[in-house]
Amino acid sequence: MNTSPFISTPTVTVLDNRGLTVRDIAYHRHPDTPDVTTGCITRHRYDARGFLTQSADPRLHETGLANFSYLTDLAGSVLRTVSIDAGITLTLNDAAGRPFMAVSNIGTADDGTEDLSRAVTRTWQYEDATLPGRPVSITEQPTGEAAHITERFVYAGNTDKEKALNLAGACVSHYDTAGLTQTDSVALTGVPLAVTRRLLKDADNPDMVADWQGDDVSAWNALLAGESGGYTTLTTADATGAVLTTTDAKGNQQRVTYDVAGLLSGCWLTLRGGTEQVIVSSLTYSAAGQKLREVHGNGVVTTYTYEVETQRLTGIKTARPAGHAAGAKVLQDLRYEYDPVGNVLKITNDAEETRFWRNQKVVPENTYVYDSLYQLVSATGREMANAGQQGSNPLSATVPLPDDGAAYTNYTRTYTYDEAGNLTQIRHSAPSTNNTYTTKITISDRSNRGVLSTLTENPAEVEALFTAGGQQTRLQPGQALVWTPRNELQTVTPVVRDGSTDDRESYRYDAGSQRVLKMSVQETKASTQKQRVLYLPGLELHSTQSGNTETESLEVITVGEAGRAQVRVLHWTSGRPAEITGDQIRYSYDNLTGSSGLELDGDGSIISAEEYYPYGGTAVWTARSAVEADYKTLSYSGKERDATGLYYYGYRYYQPWAGRWLSADPAGTVDGLNLFRMVRNNPVTLKDNDGLISFEDHYSHTEGGMVYGLSESRSQYIRKISPKFSIADNTDTLVIDKYNNALAMTIMFGQHSETQNQQINLDFYSATEDKTQKKLGAKIKVPGEIFDVVKRKFNHPEFKWDDYSSPGKDNPKFNIPKIYQQVAKKIRAGLLPWLPDGRKGVSCAQTIMEAR
Template sequence: MSKITHEMHRPHALRRLLVASLLALLGLMAPAWAVTTTTTHYTYDATGSLIKLTKPSGAYFDFTYDAAHRLTDITDALGNRIHYTLDAAGHRTEEEIFDANNQRTYHHSRVYDALSRIAQEIGAHAGEVTSYTYDANGNLLTVTDANTHTTTHSYDALNRRTATTDANAATTHYAYDARDRLVSVTDAQQHQTTYAYDGLDNLLQETSPNTGTTTYAYDSAGNRVSKTDAENVVSTYTYDALNRVTQGDGRLSYYDENGYLGKLTHVAASGGYITYRYLTYDQAGRLTSVTAKGLPHTYDNFIRYRYNADDSISQIAHSKYREINYGYDAAGQVSSVSLHDWDDGGPTDFVFDITTPLASNISHLPFGPIQTFTYGNGKTQTRQYDQNYRETGRSVPDVMTADYGYDPVGNLTGITDPLSPSGSPRTFTYDPLNRLTGASAGNTHAFTYDDVGNRLSSSINAAQTTYTYDLGSQKLLTLTGSQQASYQYDANGDVAHVGNRSFTHTADYLLTAITDTVNGSPVITLSNRYDGFGYRVMKYPNVGGYVTYDHDVLSGTLLNETRWAGVGYGFFAHTYAYLEGEPLARINYDVDTDPTQTPWPVHYYHNDRLGTPQKTTDQTGNLSWAAQIDPFGKATVTSGYITQNLRFPGQYYDEESGLHYNIARFYDPNLGRYLESDPIGLAGGINSYAYVGNNPLNYIDPYGLNPATAAEGAVIGLGIGGPPGAVVGGVIGFGLGAWGTYEFWNWYNNENANDDGQSGEQCPTKGKESKPPFNGPPNGYEEGPRRGREYGPDGKPIRDYDNPHQGADYPHVHEWPNGVREHPGRPYSPIPKK
């Protein structure tokens, strides 16, 4: 048999993302996926090796092997090719990507020692070498980055990591109980976080210097039934017969309605208005719509999804009359984005049907990022990359031209943009932990930090501010100098007061109100409401009226915002379209200026390499908004005639407070830190308030949880500065301020793994029954009680989808680069339950 056809029990990553987004706060286990009815074809050679995979859309991949039946090449339908060079032991010592003309576009290599351990990771350019050494027991001992900065690990007699010393000689210590469970983490300033467990390894108590003591209780099935936080607020959880959460943290969850067996079908949350979200699915189990009820003016407030044969999103309808459509090329990559506006008369008496291209002629590097595309207003964006697939330039004629320079570990060191307001090159410097220390970007910025990543001082053009902290925690207390402020916190570690301004949070750490004291009386400046998924759905500013928001539950991106009047404001609505995670266009509707609703003006985004908007142009190509963005994300608008509130990826500027809404938390760009401690604790970094380990020019945090590289949203972890390889476009070798903590969690969970002798798990589990098999069906999927596993064309793991559990109370995904499971996993829920 040379060809077989499967009906695969296989989810698409976006559907996994959906379930995570919906169930994160509820601590639920994802249901088994429905069998799809699409057909994927597999062709084998005489030895049984897979030589061709054809997807339902017709896109295909060819596979080539050497004489030992080891995979050496993967070729797509466009003729692009990945080539692996193998040593005698089968290690991939070199990875290259070639285009259809056989021109190399990507190059990465590795050196292994005699025991098959990675000794060096080598980038595409001279000097880009990260080195690793090991002790006699095979434990990772040192990591030396391409700037010769070394991180060192220590172990006890049981090979448990007991200490990590970073390149600044600051040491973090770890301690364990007799059952090898982590019981304490002590940072370089002697701030200690402790953990206590019951006999079944359930976490009973966590005591943090930042968030106080939180205790937990469980039922006989191991479900968490209560959480008592440091404010002594008790949250209780109830479950149905299938151990699915039905009530908790002020949310009600319903399942199996309207024939959608095994699916979450609607969620209700209280908070001012009762908000409901209703979900529908198709026969393949894919989400088809999310409808909001319980808010004012929600007569057509829904999001609808459609898919192509390969399960990729082909359409997102933002209302009955507005659709964003996505086209794909033969390799399955996005090739076009268009807007379809229409009205059949209905209650408005307006009839129109308009299709507007938003992006066309989209081309990609082979197996890589976008290279060029044309905006709907005729402007063309071009990007350049080096052979690390690291962006070295981005240009839109007459709008922006930016050339990027990097140091050997991948830190951005310079930007040249002759169209910038200053016209001068911008330069950046870093300390041995890759924390930003200096920036010459219009203004001259300087920053210093302590051993755990707290900012000690900042200066702008020599105007200096000094920061002081609570001795027993990482809580900022005062600013003195050019900026002056004092901070007070609630017991959960959330900022409660800044001078005459107070902040109110829910039991699950969501900011609900900002109140200012004016003439001795409290005045509510801003209040927020959230839905059952944890997204902000309504904002009440002090000017009156209110603003409603709709987020994409698949990605967390903002899709719609609508302002319903207020002082100085009329009704307006904005719809957002995205291209591979970056803002692409905003479609405006303002009833005061356009009562006929047509044509709706479009503004196109021109972003930096991280996806942060720098400028927008209108349909005629004229500049409609521009801003100077400082290193930590504060925007100074320099020109334009529209208001534009998107900032760092995942952040939305609130003009009422000057803060950025970042889904899980609120970010203050003046401080480079969050108002709230990280909901995922130390899994987000040793400093639970700092933004992306103080490296905002190289990392993003779209959900307010975990630093990630802009390329593929890869979380800082073993892939950055440690085996098995550097993340494409990422910084190689991150200090303890961020990377070292992640790398510890990787080590800890590897050591506590029992996954068929393969690379270990991030997640403490109760036996091997929680894991799917290591080897599985080619391009297939296997579901375990606590984890699903997706397999590549060779039947090896490429991605794990983990459900919430003790040790990680939020859904998350683990990649398997080069056959090694990455750690930690990256959250794929916007708001995890703490």
């Protein structure tokens, strides 16, 4: 490793006399020119009260622009946010601190004034003063259109029947943009035991908008499709709230067991009408909670090795052991090498052979080079000889599995970035096959918005290819993108025809902006082909239709707990291809960043193997049959690849051929001021689970780790409980004290009556002496099992608590009181934006912990 680019390149933070960060200075060096150093300065401004008013990156500051500008009220709550990437947003709360009105997608006209032509106004309605003040509806109105009530909340009463089901006071019916989510039963621990999903009538039509007008529940139900009562998911849980079994809407049951530390120890699946079969037979963990060994139902064993000093993952080996029915064989043996700070330098697959072709040695390894900002600047690897130029069209699988060297060749890729971290050029070179090309990305001169140069090479024209909220409106020339008022991708038009119907792929989402339905329509000379996917808990329902005839009906059971592997079972009710056995089990084995590389069947035989370029896209894909390859769903980062070539992450779509997100980050500045940058330009070391924030997989298991920090995806849950909570803009949301402060705030407002809350709030923040605050902290009586209490008390279908806590599932050190103790020792007094008076003072988490 060449260390010269990294010498004397510290990250410098400049503070003013109030302790506020006014400059972040980084020093950039490229390994090709280590003698050239460029200072990159990010600037911040504050008002007289110490609240952030402006942040500008090195690139845009030179043009006189700021990435973000803020207007706050007297308490420091942000009222107006101006983002050059995501547009202008106005947010108002009511007197109780609850969301009242928000206006988003406000653009900026050429003369600098606000452009409201595409703005969306959202308002919240609540119960009256005689009731607890819970939300009852949400109304949305795009400019120039009628207002729609897009969400309704119905709460259970206090009858004996409702009490018996633990529903009293809980939200039992949530009417949203996809239909209805109904909670029929809840455990004492707060785990939903029976949840039913019903869709809107004509939900397949992307132009169908949910509108729950009036107060008549029967009228709302009349807008729902009559799919025999809907799709119900059943769950059982133990006394601690741990899920034991899950039965999906088609009657397939998954069962899991845990060890004494609460970690997964086994998983079984029973298909409807069938017998129970093993998915995971055993898992072994280290003292630090790291997985050491997994044995799956196909008899395949995966072992993991780690660096002793850092606990970084150094090896993933998947093999059929001696005595296996299919014969002993190492199927995948990934070896990782890192630099001192944890960047991946090399990945080698020792299970693959070194091959020779056209006077070149093709080794099954990838190497990576970084600049001083830890941005990936060069990568080498192997690709299929027929790879061609990467684009939105997928690489076809090589069939059957190759046994010679003629299928592979070496490639080199180099990456170029601007001062704001925008990827501007990808240079690909594979001399043996003359597969050499350059992909250029044109970046706006007024923001970080960017598109392929095939759409425009003029930076001044880029803004016209985005919505006011920062959503790209063209994928490729002629391919339009349409977005919902909530900034969710609604429709893609991959093929446009003159005088006839266009091809399209459309999507529908729930209240949490998670995809519920996908519809694809292709026109042929003979008929219209339609593919439909309905996403349910643990289940996907696929159907294919030619004209008015259904040609295929496929149920895909997605196993939720299968160790590191992702397991899917393909069950056809009609139209099963002759080349695939019924109820085929597919085990997908991933790498460090979650990409699906090796796919095995229930007998431990290889179905397919896939390798990826660093920023996504398939470099190598081999399969034993073309038909089986067509049914592979999981791909780069373990995400679904749509027919458009886009990867669906949950909150955003990613375009791998450009190395950019398709829309601005809805989580704001959690990953920096550039809202389109993919995992901080380090895609081999970092990963993104849901399209909101990047993190390392090899986090610290002894210190709590960076994954316990807050991002917008988590803070939305805190705001449901404590509406006054907000993440300060331009703060590192991975800092653990922010996370614990939020939890502490949650308990303060969640464990007492409204009157008690008001008094505690008044007393706590008016206290001037630490001793007084400590006494008040003791009065609060925060329990050790903070998360369990919050989850139990604030159960709601909209709260995806499992997603909220998922980073801690693999970590036995998820001990909130212990982490509080560590934080209390390290935390500094500073501006805590969630405090009602915004003052400098004692950390709430610290105070509570010291009072325990």
